[in-house]
Structure formats: structure tokens, C-alpha cells
Amino acid sequence: MKPIQWSGGKLRLLDQTALPHQEIYLEISDYREAVRAIKALQVRGAPAIGIAAGYGIALGARSIKASSIKAFQKEMEHVLEDFAASRPTAVNLFWTINRMRRALSTADSRGEAVEALEKEARLIQRQQSAAMAVLSRIGSSLIDDNCTILTHCNTGQLATGVEYGTALGVIKAAAEQGKKVSVYADETRPLLQGARLTTWELERLKIPVTLITDSMAGHFISRGKIDCVLVGADRIAANGDTANKIGTYSVAVLAGENGIPFYVAAPLSSIDISIVSGDHIPIEERGREEVLEFQGQRIAPQKVRAANPAFDVTPHRYITAIVTEKGIIRPPYKRNLKSAMQEGQQCRKPG
Amino acid sequence: MKPIQWSGGKLRLLDQTALPHQEIYLEISDYREAVRAIKALQVRGAPAIGIAAGYGIALGARSIKASSIKAFQKEMEHVLEDFAASRPTAVNLFWTINRMRRALSTADSRGEAVEALEKEARLIQRQQSAAMAVLSRIGSSLIDDNCTILTHCNTGQLATGVEYGTALGVIKAAAEQGKKVSVYADETRPLLQGARLTTWELERLKIPVTLITDSMAGHFISRGKIDCVLVGADRIAANGDTANKIGTYSVAVLAGENGIPFYVAAPLSSIDISIVSGDHIPIEERGREEVLEFQGQRIAPQKVRAANPAFDVTPHRYITAIVTEKGIIRPPYKRNLKSAMQEGQQCRKPG
Numbered sequence: 167m168k169p170i171q172w173s174g175g176k177l178r179l180l181d182q183t184a185l186p187h188q189e190i191y192l193e194i195s196d197y198r199e200a201v202r203a204i205k206a207l208q209v210r211g212a213p214a215i216g217i218a219a220g221y222g223i224a225l226g227a228r229s230i231k232a233s234s235i236k237a238f239q240k241e242m243e244h245v246l247e248d249f250a251a252s253r254p255t256a257v258n259l260f261w262t263i264n265r266m267r268r269a270l271s272t273a274d275s276r277g278e279a280v281e282a283l284e285k286e287a288r289l290i291q292r293q294q295s296a297a298m299a300v301l302s303r304i305g306s307s308l309i310d311d312n313c314t315i316l317t318h319c320n321t322g323q324l325a326t327g328v329e330y331g332t333a334l335g336v337i338k339a340a341a342e343q344g345k346k347v348s349v350y351a352d353e354t355r356p357l358l359q360g361a362r363l364t365t366w367e368l369e370r371l372k373i374p375v376t377l378i379t380d381s382m383a384g385h386f387i388s389r390g391k392i393d394c395v396l397v398g399a400d401r402i403a404a405n406g407d408t409a410n411k412i413g414t415y416s417v418a419v420l421a422g423e424n425g426i427p428f429y430v431a432a433p434l435s436s437i438d439i440s441i442v443s444g445d446h447i448p449i450e451e452r453g454r455e456e457v458l459e460f461q462g463q464r465i466a467p468q469k470v471r472a473a474n475p476a477f478d479v480t481p482h483r484y485i486t487a488i489v490t491e492k493g494i495i496r497p498p499y500k501r502n503l504k505s506a507m508q509e510g511q512q513c514r515k516p517g
Numbered sequence: 518m519k520p521i522q523w524s525g526g527k528l529r530l531l532d533q534t535a536l537p538h539q540e541i542y543l544e545i546s547d548y549r550e551a552v553r554a555i556k557a558l559q560v561r562g563a564p565a566i567g568i569a570a571g572y573g574i575a576l577g578a579r580s581i582k583a584s585s586i587k588a589f590q591k592e593m594e595h596v597l598e599d600f601a602a603s604r605p606t607a608v609n610l611f612w613t614i615n616r617m618r619r620a621l622s623t624a625d626s627r628g629e630a631v632e633a634l635e636k637e638a639r640l641i642q643r644q645q646s647a648a649m650a651v652l653s654r655i656g657s658s659l660i661d662d663n664c665t666i667l668t669h670c671n672t673g674q675l676a677t678g679v680e681y682g683t684a685l686g687v688i689k690a691a692a693e694q695g696k697k698v699s700v701y702a703d704e705t706r707p708l709l710q711g712a713r714l715t716t717w718e719l720e721r722l723k724i725p726v727t728l729i730t731d732s733m734a735g736h737f738i739s740r741g742k743i744d745c746v747l748v749g750a751d752r753i754a755a756n757g758d759t760a761n762k763i764g765t766y767s768v769a770v771l772a773g774e775n776g777i778p779f780y781v782a783a784p785l786s787s788i789d790i791s792i793v794s795g796d797h798i799p800i801e802e803r804g805r806e807e808v809l810e811f812q813g814q815r816i817a818p819q820k821v822r823a824a825n826p827a828f829d830v831t832p833h834r835y836i837t838a839i840v841t842e843k844g845i846i847r848p849p850y851k852r853n854l855k856s857a858m859q860e861g862q863q864c865r866k867p868g
Binding site: 365366388463470474 | 537538701703704705706707709712713716717720725726727728729730731732733734735736737739763764766767770771774808809811812814815816817818820821822823824826829
């Protein structure tokens, strides 16, 4: 399964809104289609959005006809802005945009720029692939044999666009080491990434999974059925506060209340050291029809008001540890996240 | 709106599975249809199940041809057993069955028994109607002006079969007193009683309501949008532990964590003084298709396993107060629930 591919100057995306019923690949050659695919969650998951945006920006570069590098760079800014406006919460998107902008600034001609942007997009996917493989292996040390893990939303290959996921990557790595693991998957309303995508990925990996509604997580935690909670992240602030799919905060509180560990797994590209705390993370508010409808079927009376924040923020005090490709980070997060980020910077320089 | 009616020896039920899209009334003359309606949640909500079972048992009595009172009483036991086996958690069902068995035991002939059972069923509905009106008024003292209340599942007229609900009854009474109240309604997966029924009832009452997924409750509580949580109960143990719709426990923990009150509203008929704690409350496990499907539409891969406990237990330490028709009961619950029940018994004797 390759959810994000680049070949022949085109972006190929596995349409996640059609899963698990249909496996449809989108062939994208217009960058605006890539923006639309991100907005519509056809590609989703913080690391996957970052990778897809890289290729989408490379597509945008191909479409610009300006021959002077100055005019080219100016037009490219509109492309970058279109991607920046697609989804506000996952920081990987902005991390990619910054990298692409840097690559763009080094080019001396249109031809060089197109080439540099495509090269950078490929590099992002390669580096993220390596990062996810490493963090999965590192995180697997937290998973005991015969462990039952609760997870929320989808954090597998689909969410990262590479071979390993974040939270599901850790689970996959543990299973590959011969550990017997089983998973309780929250369905993750409103868009059911848990029911549609996590169960689908775990079945392919032959890891036993039990689907539950989000409202059941507390029940199973309190009855001692869950050994630990493991989730991904859309943006981690400098103090460790973590924005992730709506419902994550509740599961973190329930884990803490019942004395089981709550782990976050995320690459450094999901860490936003520029903001001091979760209070500053922008939370995307999506359309109310996602709550009022269920796969297109109306579930509430016609005029009912609904709220639809797509993410919530889990304060760092509920987080037992954060698994990254630079190791398992524990409190105090402010100091330890900073060190990991500096190490990450140093590693990137020679490459 | 009259969700449960008895007239001309027939039971008329508003089919709650068809709401909010259609208002369909079921005309029931065979007691087995009443059992099926309870199992299928066409009538649901602990007090409503209790009332519907009373009339259902009265229908059962009409169908028995045995002329000797002994043979009649023996056949009636099968009817009572059929109702007892319909749903395990809401204690109101067993409370009704006990009352009907007592009424049956006093009869000296088939004719007397049929009459006594029908009379008792009507009395149950009348008494429950009075109890709900009183507890709603009593509970409204807990609701401040300009208060925003979070509720889970449906606890209105539909859930009680009488003019006032339990938790929604309290909210209705507060609004009738001129207090400005607004409600956040959890959609309540898997069967969406919040999305389908609570929003529908609140719109009819012209009380502002915002529909959210169950996973959003913690987010809004932590952001200070909710002043208190108010829910119903399916069974309250002698120590105050409360079984209610799956997801209630999570909301209770989140309320406690964020320092807002968590109230339960329930008539004495929902209190089961015979069991010492919530550990002994039987939790109904319903079919997995309710989780794997959404109003008949498949949402997960074909072979996925799912769990479907219909209720969870909130330990009494998370409950700020329990509103009953005998007053607002606060900790220590063991002593105070016992007193309320004794008072309830004394009041019933003269009637």
C-alpha cells in the first residue's frame, strides 16, 4: 500500500474518504486539486498532509509560466499561500511550506526552482519515512508482550504516507518483534477515521482489533481492559501540550484517572517549538454537516445547531511520554523537547 | 406529545427508532409485540420502559384464557418472565414487574386479575408522571439563570413516557421558570438518542441546543463552555453508583477533572437498594452491528470485531447530587438514598 506516490510529474493519492469500501487512487496534476484533496480529507494525518503538500507545491511550480526567477518566486508565493490556507492545525503542513520556500529561495532560474522543489518534496517523504521507521522502533520498547492498547483516530500508513505510522507504527513495530498486541480502536466521530481506516490497516497487519464508539473508551479503561493509550499528534507546543483529533483530551484524562500511561507518538515535524503552549494552537472548526450527517445520511432534525471542532488540546500534564525519532521524551517537556529539536536540526545540516 | 398511551385495551407507543424523521405510532394488542418494542428500543428510557412494561403485562393478562385463578397466575408468570428477559439494566422494568406480580397475587379470579393489572399499570404511569413533575421542579433549583448544561443520551418525555423527563425534565422546569438555559447534547453513539431525540425534544420546547459528538464533550468542558452536567439513570445502586447510557462515566470524570458539578436525575423507581454497588449492576451487551453500522449503513471493514456495552457505571464519588422526587440527595449516598427510599415507601402506603 502506497498512499502517497510521485511519478511522472504527477501526485497519486489513495482517496481516504472512500475507504474501507473502495480503494480509489486520485491522479493529480493540478496543484489546486491537491489543495482540495487536503481540505476534503482525501489525504489526512499530519505527516501525510506535510508530504502531500510538498508534492502539491512541486505541481504548482510546474504550472507557473513566468520565466524570470523573480516573477516565478512571486507567483509561487500564491501557491504556498493556497496550501497554508488549506488546514490550520497540523503543523507539518507549515513545516513543509517553510522547507519548500527555503528551497525556492536558493534557485537562480525557473528550471532550477522546479527541480529544487521537486527534489525537496521527495527528500521530505524520504526523511519522514526514515523518521517514522525509527520512532516506531523506539516506541515499541514501551509496548509489553500481551499488551492491549487503546488508540484514537488513525495514525497508520494512511496518516503518514510512508511505511510506518506514528502510534500505529509503534504497534506495528511491536508486533513485528513478535509481541502479542491487541488494539481497541475508537471509531472517531465525526468522520470515523478509527472505524474506517484504523481497523482496515490493523486487519491488513493481522493485529487483532476491537472497534468501539468513542463513548466506550472510558468504560473499558475503567474495567482494566486497556494497558496503555497511544495516539498521534497534529501539533505539539513547546511545553508538550498536544493538539490531536477531537476526543484525544478525553481519553488522556480517562487514562490519567485510571492510572494507565498515555503516550503520544509523533515525528519532530509535528513539534512547533515556536509556540509556548497549546492555548496558541489554532483549532480547525469544520462544517456542521459532518456532525448532523453520517456518511451523507441526516441524523438530526433539520434546523439543529452543531459544533465541530476537529481537534482538541491535551495539556502536557496528562502525557506520560512523547515518542519521536530522536528518542522517548519525558517531562519536563519544555527542556527535553527543545533538546530533541536541536539534535534534529544538527542531524539535518550535513544532509 | 404522548409517547405511551393506553386506551381501548391497547397500548399506543411512539416509535422512537423512527424519530426524528417520522412520527409513527405503534398500536399494540399482543404482549409479545410490547416485549419486542422494548428489545428494539422503539420504547426506551428507564422510566418509559417501566411504564410500557406495565401496560404490556396488562395486555398479556387479557390474552390468557385460563379460567381458574391458579392456572391464570401460572401462565402470567411466563408473561412476566418474557418482560424480565427483555432488557437487563434499567431497574424500572423489574420494579414494574414486582408491582404487577403483587397486584396479580391479590386477585381471586381471572376477571379481577385482569382488572387489577390494568389498574396497576395505569397507577404506575400516573405516579411516575407525578414523580417526574416533582423531581423536575426540585432539580430546577440546581440550574442557575444563563446556565449551559451538557447532557448525554435522551432523558425527556420520550424517556419517561410522561409530561416531564428526568434530566431534560429539570431543564424544562428551569426554562418554565423563566431561566435562560442552553444545552449541549452529546449525540450518544451508537444509537444516537442525543442527536435524534434530545435535539428534537429541546427544539419543541424552544430551548437552544447545540449538537456535538460524544468525543467533543471534554473539549467544551475544559474550555469553560459548560456550567454543569445533568444526566438520567438506568439503575442506581445503594451506594449511589449509577448505571446510565454508555459514555456517561467519561463525562462524569471530565466534569470532576474540570471542577463542574455532575448531577443525576432519576425517580426512586430507578434506585435499586438491593444491590450494594455498581459492580453488581448487569450491563447489557447489544449486537455488534449497532457499532459496525450507522442507521443500516456499514462503516467498517466486513470482518471487524466490535464491542457494544449499552451502559457504563459511574462510581458515586463522581456524582455531585442525585435529584429525586423526594429531594436532592447528596453524599453520603448510602445513608441518604436509604432514607429517601423509606420516605418513598411511607408515601406510597396510603395510596
